[in-house]
Amino acid sequence: MNREFIEAIEEIEQNKGVDKDILFEAIEAALISAYKRNFDSDKNVKVIMERETGDVKVFNQRKVVEEATDPREEISLEDARRISPEYQLDDVVDEEVTPKNFGRIAAQTAKQVVIQRIREAERELIYEEFVHKQDDIINGKVQRFEQNNVIVDLGKVEAILPPPEQMATDKYNQGDRLKSYVVEVKKTTKEPQVILSRTHPGLIKRLLELEVPEIYDGIVEIKGIAREAGYRSKVAVYSNEQEVDPVGSCVGNKGSRIQSIVEELNGENIDVITWSSDPSVFISNSLSPAKATNVTVIDEEEHKVRAIVPDHQLSLAIGREGQNARLAAKLTNWKIDILSESQAEERDNDISD
Structure with a gap:
């Protein structure tokens, strides 16, 4: 090892955001494995890499005991005090056992560890970058x-x-x-x-936030989205300022704002309707483009309502293959029984009879 290696590690810390102490610890751990693998050692060893010079030393570690029974792990107090009279029981004696040709192995191992850690750091940085983009458009x-x-x-x-x-x-x-x-x-x-x-309702939400400044600024809120991706969506919006029309804000002048979203979604129809805290009003709005003449709550606990529309708008309210009614129910979270005025009158007459 040499000073250039240390400088390279310091540069990695600055440019890649990898703590050099973590790098040194990882290198030392890898060098212990390299030593045991290459020198057929089952001793308890530690490796120290000098932080200033990059010099590597290997130490055999043995615990000081009264009588050593395993010379690989233990050293007697008597033998330890021959090395230094200051040793006490339970101390650890470090004896340098650095092989003469260990420098080449250390250099190769250190290089591999550094490359691996750089890759891990880069993966972590990329992960952190993209995890912050979750639930957003990209x-x-x-x-x-x-x-x-x-x-x-x-x-x-x-x-x-x-x-x-x-x-x-x-x-x-x-x-x-x-x-x-x-x-x-x-x-x-x-x-x-x-x-x-491309099918998540959040895609429409984020596209609207990009296109409609009033939504981005919090003046207009998106209260709900029901979507059958690629075909049709319903978006419920509400204005926090009385003078701001939430639907008009989203649609834009001559439909310019909503049209750009429709184009991005390859022609998916988007109905923007006004949200209301009154279920009857909200449900009536949700059946757009049909105009309900009456919405009655049948069972509040079961979330069931009956919506009456003009005879000529029944098919419009139900929609192709029931799509409009299905999306309205999903948006409002109410089960909607849609009847034409004629059907409602006939049902009422049957009840009267």
Whole structure:
């Protein structure tokens, strides 16, 4: 070892954020294994690397006892006091046993440890960077495809977009730029594993925060999102300032704000509705674009309501394959029985009879 090695360790501490004392301790631990492996030793040894010079010394350690029964682990008090009269029972005697050719082994071992620790530190830094991006949007580039997974290049790490998190309406091509939601960041023995989603409701939430200053500033709140990714979503919003229209803020002038999100999601329809603390009003709003003429709570405990819409809007309220009604129920957390005015009248007549 030499001074250049020590300077390299100090540089690593500065540039990579790896504590040099941790590096020295790791090197010393590795050198103990290297000594035992190369010199067929089962002795109790310790290795010290001088912090200033990089010089390496190996010491055999034995405990001072009255009568030694295992010379590998113990030394008698009488023999210990021949080395130094100051030794007492239970002290540890260090005897240097550094082999003449240990320097070459030490250099190789130290280099391997340093490289390993640098990699670990870099992985840790990358993990810390990306774990702070969890539950946020991230930009990446489609790199390749593996077993139906889309591998996305995020620059410092490759992320996985698994099949359940892919939108059915998306078409992924190598080299495409992609905005995704970071669902999870896991530590692994290699680089951190980043799991992405294009179907998570959080993707819409974050896109709205980026597009709508009123949401970013906290004037408009997103109260709930119900989503069938790639096809349709409903977003409930509320304004903390009476003069600010929450729906208008999200939609933007001539639909400019919401349209950019729709384009990012490949044409996914997004209904923005006004949230209300009154369940009847909120449920009525949630059935948009249909206009409910009456919403009645049937069972508050079971969260059941009946919504009546004009005859010509029944199919609109229910939606294609029940999608509008399904999303409204998911958004409001109420079971909604949707009837046309004619159906409601007929049911009421049947009850009267």
